[in-house]
Amino acid sequence: MSHPESYADVFANAITDPDGFWGDAAEDVSWHRAPGKVLDSSSAPFYRWFTGGELNTCHNALDRHVDGGRGDQAALVYDSPVTGTVRTYTYAELLAEVALFAGVLRGLGVGRGDRVVVYMPMVPEAVVAMLACARLGAVHSVVFGGFAPRELAMRIDDARPAVVVSASCGIEPSRIVEYKPMLDSALDLAEHKPGSCVILRREQAPATLVPGRDLDWHEAMAAAEPAGCVPVAATDPLYILYTSGTTGKPKGVVRDNGGHAVALLWSMRNVYDTAPGEVFWAASDVGWVVGHSYIVYGPLLLGATTILYEGKPVGTPDAGAFWRVIADHGVNALFTAPTAFRAIKKEDPSAALLAKYDISSLRTLFLAGERLDPDTYHWATEKLGVPVVDHWWQTETGWPVAANLRGLAPMPIKPGSPTVPVPGYDVRVLDPDGEPCAPGEEGAICLRLPLPPGTLPTLWQDDERYVASYLSAYPGHYLTGDGGHVDEDGYLFVMGRTDDVINVAGHRLSTGSMEAVLAGHPAVAECAVIGVADELKGQVPRGLVVLKSGVDADPGTLRDELVRLVREQVGAVASLKRVDIVPGLPKTRSGKILRKTMRGIADGADEPVPSTIEDAAVLDLLRPVLRSRV
Ligand code: COA
Ligand code: AMP
Numbered sequence: 001m002s003h004p005e006s007y008a009d010v011f012a013n014a015i016t017d018p019d020g021f022w023g024d025a026a027e028d029v030s031w032h033r034a035p036g037k038v039l040d041s042s043s044a045p046f047y048r049w050f051t052g053g054e055l056n057t058c059h060n061a062l063d064r065h066v067d068g069g070r071g072d073q074a075a076l077v078y079d080s081p082v083t084g085t086v087r088t089y090t091y092a093e094l095l096a097e098v099a100l101f102a103g104v105l106r107g108l109g110v111g112r113g114d115r116v117v118v119y120m121p122m123v124p125e126a127v128v129a130m131l132a133c134a135r136l137g138a139v140h141s142v143v144f145g146g147f148a149p150r151e152l153a154m155r156i157d158d159a160r161p162a163v164v165v166s167a168s169c170g171i172e173p174s175r176i177v178e179y180k181p182m183l184d185s186a187l188d189l190a191e192h193k194p195g196s197c198v199i200l201r202r203e204q205a206p207a208t209l210v211p212g213r214d215l216d217w218h219e220a221m222a223a224a225e226p227a228g229c230v231p232v233a234a235t236d237p238l239y240i241l242y243t244s245g246t247t248g249k250p251k252g253v254v255r256d257n258g259g260h261a262v263a264l265l266w267s268m269r270n271v272y273d274t275a276p277g278e279v280f281w282a283a284s285d286v287g288w289v290v291g292h293s294y295i296v297y298g299p300l301l302l303g304a305t306t307i308l309y310e311g312k313p314v315g316t317p318d319a320g321a322f323w324r325v326i327a328d329h330g331v332n333a334l335f336t337a338p339t340a341f342r343a344i345k346k347e348d349p350s351a352a353l354l355a356k357y358d359i360s361s362l363r364t365l366f367l368a369g370e371r372l373d374p375d376t377y378h379w380a381t382e383k384l385g386v387p388v389v390d391h392w393w394q395t396e397t398g399w400p401v402a403a404n405l406r407g408l409a410p411m412p413i414k415p416g417s418p419t420v421p422v423p424g425y426d427v428r429v430l431d432p433d434g435e436p437c438a439p440g441e442e443g444a445i446c447l448r449l450p451l452p453p454g455t456l457p458t459l460w461q462d463d464e465r466y467v468a469s470y471l472s473a474y475p476g477h478y479l480t481g482d483g484g485h486v487d488e489d490g491y492l493f494v495m496g497r498t499d500d501v502i503n504v505a506g507h508r509l510s511t512g513s514m515e516a517v518l519a520g521h522p523a524v525a526e527c528a529v530i531g532v533a534d535e536l537k538g539q540v541p542r543g544l545v546v547l548k549s550g551v552d553a554d555p556g557t558l559r560d561e562l563v564r565l566v567r568e569q570v571g572a573v574a575s576l577k578r579v580d581i582v583p584g585l586p587k588t589r590s591g592k593i594l595r596k597t598m599r600g601i602a603d604g605a606d607e608p609v610p611s612t613i614e615d616a617a618v619l620d621l622l623r624p625v626l627r628s629r630v
Contacts (some may be wrong), residue, residue, distance in 0.1 A: 004304070007409035007420065014423035014452070021423070022049065022453055024268045026258075030064050031055045032231035033467035035258065039450060045471055047450035050234035050258035057238055057257050058102075058135035059229040061300035061317065062095040070303050071095075073277060078124045079331050080310035081321060082171040083204070084518075086328070089124060091303075094131075094410045097124075099226035102132040103593065106227045107220075108196045109161050110221060112137030114162040114239070117194070118286075119143045119152060120168030125200045125217060126286045126534060127296050129165045134238055134257075137230040138162075141240040141252075144287025145170045145179060145506075146573030151250070152186035155242050158252055160192045160459060167200040173315045176570075180207035183248055193516040203399030234598040241289055241459045243395040244502045244510035245469065252460030253395050255292075260398065261301055263424075263454025267301040267399045269430040271391065271422065272332055273364065273407035276303035281325065283309055288507070290369065290397040294335055298399075313340040319355030328355035334362060337369035337506025340374045342536050345376065350506055351383040351506025362386055368393060370508035371496060374415045392418035392494050394480065396456045396470070401447065401480070402492045417491040425444055429486055434474050439488045446477035446496060489559045502531030502539050502597060504575050511541060511595070511627040517569045518543055518562055528585055528593050529576070532602040542602065543579035544622075555581050586619040592620070602626040 014021040019038040026035065036052025062075070078087045089097070110116060116133050116501055118140055120126035126142070133140035141159045143152050155162070164187075170177040180199060187193065200217040201207050202232045212607075237255045242250035267272050272294075274514040278485035280299040284290035290422065307329055308473035313322055313336070320346065326334065344351075365380055380388045387410070391403035404419035411419055421427040429437040437443035450469070459466040473479045481501060484494040493566035497503070500511045513531040518527040526546040531539040543562060547553075560580050566576040586594045589612055600607030602622055609616055 001303040006209075007411065010408060011421065011423045015334065015426055018424075018450070018452070021263060025051075026050060026262045028265045029055060029258075029261045030060050035234055037477055039478045041430060041528065044469070046463065047460060048235045048242065049256070049453040050262070053258050055234060055258055056135065056137070056229035056231050057297070057301075058098060058131045058260055060261050061134070061297060062091060062098060063229060065091045065300075065303045066095050068303070070276070073303070074305040075300060076124060076127060076306050076308055078308045078310070079325055079329065080122070081316040082173065082310055082546065087124065092552065094128070094151065096226070096237050097128045098131040098135060099228070100221050100224050101125075101128050102227035103224035104198065104215075104220045105132055105136060105138065105163060107224060108198075108215075110138050110162050111135055111158060112230055112232060112235070114138045115140050115141055115159045117143060117152075117156055117159055117161040117164045117172065118441065119179060120200070120286070121146065121167045121177075121179070122285060122308060123167060123200065123202075124308060125165075125167070127308060127499075128295055130239070130286070130292075130337065131300075135227060135229050137236065137238045139239055142287050143242070144293070144573065145177065145283060146507075146571045148567070148569050148571040149182045149186035150190060150569045151571060152182065152252060153189035156186060156190040156194070156418065157192050158242070159240055161194045162196075164194050164197045166197060168243040169200050169205035171204055171310065173312055174207050179203075179204050181573050182209070184570035192484070193330065195263070196572040232257055235457070239292065241292060241395055244290070244501055244508050244509065244513065244533055248510065248513040248516035250437035250466070250513075251469065251512070252459055253400055253456045253459050255454070258456070259453030260297070263399050263452060264298040264385045265301050267300045267422075268304070270405055271400050271403045272298075272303060272366065272442050274336075277305070279305045279330050279334045279361070280311065281329070281331045281334050283313070283322065283334065284369075284506075289398060293399055299421065305329075312343075314343045314347045318353060319344045319347035320356060323354050323357040323359050326359045328361050330361040332361055334364060335366040335368070337598055338367050338383055339505045339537055341367070341376050341380050345379050345537060348406075349418070355382060356613075363480075364389055366391060368400070368418075369501040371494065372416070377415045389413070389414075390418045395440050395480075397425075398456070399452070402468055402494070412490050414487075417487070417493050420490055420492065420587075427486075427492060428477060429472055429484065430477070437485060440485055442483055442495065444474070444515040445480045445482045445484050445492070445494065446474050447480065450475050451478055455573060502541060503553075504531070504539055504541065504573070505537040507573055507575055509541070513570055514541055514543065514574060516564050517566050518545055518579070521554055521562060521565065523547050523558060524587060525549075527593055530595050530599045532599060537575065541574060541576045543569065543576060544582050544585060544598070544625075545579060546582060547586055582622055582624050582625060584615075584621070585617040586616075587614050589614045598622065598626055
């Protein structure tokens with residue numbers, strides 16, 4: 001086992017000699033043309049990695065392994081309790097599918113740099129579509145299936161795709177979610193009209209194809225010729241992934257090809273302690289960054305086997321589902337969100353169902369996406385008997401910022417802490433004046449520039465917003481949006497967002513987008529959405545609305561209507577179940593709504609009343625509403 005000293009050395013090396021450190025890591029990637037430069041600071045603060053280099057990410061994820069003798073090894077196992085299907089794709093089979101679908105896209109005119117929006121459930125074709133884009137040098141933008149047409153339309157208008165790839169439906173335990181009608185209405189709403197849509201028709205729901213625009217996946221595949229890999233610049237975009245910011249407009253996080261491949265490969269070995277040929281399971285969704293990095297690219301770049309699970313931790317069919325998948329496929333590392341374990345613990349508190357399965361293949365449980373509460377940490381540790389590793393990162397970074405580096409230098413675990421900064425990330429906790437906080441003192445968690453490879457170089461066609469959102473608060477630093485502290489031993493503690501982004505069941509959502517929907521209702525004068533603590537989901541949103549004077553609607557009907565509107569316009573995943581009609585909202589004298597104060601009160605904290613409050617009586621009136629849980 002390595003010693004923590006080696007962590008300190010490696011960490012220092014990555015910061016003081018990024019060229020040497022990442023130059024060495026880049027040797028694990030297969031380059032069409034070797035990079036001329038490792039870190040390119042010529043356009044700082046827009047740092048670039050591996051300029052001059054050319055590669056193809058799909059080649060590195062598939063062809064390279066087939067050429068190297070892994071053709072018959074399982075690349076992807078699709079395990080779908082909701083359809084009763086288990087299907088294994090070897091590397092050779094996955095490559096054949098991807099090359100063919102790349103041929104479909106090429107036939108539709110998609111080439112290097114063109115965008116393709118993928119709006120799909122957890123089916124292998126989603127992975128095939130992503131890798132096919134990478135093969136052509138096209139840029140995919142996957143939109144999570146739980147988002148509603150309006151959200152999809154916003155992303156289509158920003159990414160301006162040549163093609164949309166979708167499916168007739170997704171399958172949730174309680175219902176079939178018809179994707180195709182949602183896609184159709186998104187395309188009606190969007191100003192940008194893609195040339196074609198390729199639709200995977202699943203037997204659980206029919207889909208009506210629009211003649212001249214929509215193609216059936218299988219028919220298109222039957223008629224296609226396989227396409228080869230198109231080498232692209234290391235700095236060319238591989239994908240855009242939209243994530244929630246504080247406003248209703250999602251941020252288009254850009255990922256490049258070269259830095260991404262180098263960083264993910266490095267993380268698979270050093271953070272996740274996974275070797276080629278081992279089985280890695282990220283129980284997430286391809287629509288989130290965890291799915292991009294650790295269902296699709298990380299394991300495949302490494303030559304591991306990845307699991308694509310179309311099911312839930314509970315209810316498909318029971319709270320033993322995760323143990324069943326681990327046992328059936330010999331999973332070595334599982335990565336999921338704490339909320340999944342809270343759901344299992346709630347249904348099966350003694351983990352009695354574990355006795356039915358042999359999960360001895362499992363070496364490590366990795367958890368991220370939201371704060372890991374100590375109860376869940378202790379429960380998982382006790383029941384599984386393997387290290388439970390909290391680690392912290394975000395869509396923007398694409399791979400872990402702080403972790404217990406299981407492959408490089410495992411360290412003692414402190415519950416509540418994702419351990420230490422990962423080499424490459426110069427984590428600083430800053431006070432409001434930009435000065436470093438003392439150990440134990442809370443501040444804004446920032447990353448000193450440059451960020452390591454694999455992190456966002458900018459926002460899609462919006463350099464200005466990139467600088468304004470991330471780089472302007474503390475010059476020379478990237479603002480993560482999370483607050484926390486570092487303890488005397490250098491362990492990081494992440495306490496939560498300092499902005500209006502919330503985390504619902506490990507899903508990152510913007511209160512701003514929900515507020516935009518509530519504010520759009522003709523009866524609403526003003527509104528606020530806050531995230532309040534929830535035992536299962538970590539946080540859930542709650543809406544507070546003030547009605548326009550003279551509005552004489554039945555409060556119950558209006559509340560239901562507002563809940564329904566958010567579900568229809570943001571998506572079921574928002575899980576907004578409660579809206580209260582209130583006489584007023586507490587504000588500062590300059591008119592800013594005191595969301596943080598309301599959130600604290602709702603969570604039962606002894607929240608101080610800010611000195612800047614305009615009218616403390618408004619807040620007093622709200623207290624009982626905020627505290628009530630019914
Ligand atoms: N397509 C369409 N609808 C979706 C969807 C998808 N891909 N994913 C979720 N939804 C819907 C659900 O059906 C549900 O709708 P409902 O209000 O009609 O019940 C709603 O969105 C909320 O879904 P979810 O957040 O999954 O809550 P849940 O109550 O159905 O399940 C958990 C709770 C904890 C079991 C579930 O959140 C879970 O498995 N979380 C794992 C965490 C995770 O994957 N995080 C990703 C980051 S690592
Ligand atoms: P996303 O961009 O969807 O991955 O969400 C990122 C956000 O989730 C972070 O900014 C944090 O607020 C939160 N988060 C992710 N992992 C952790 C963790 N291990 N501990 C605390 N918060 C986390």
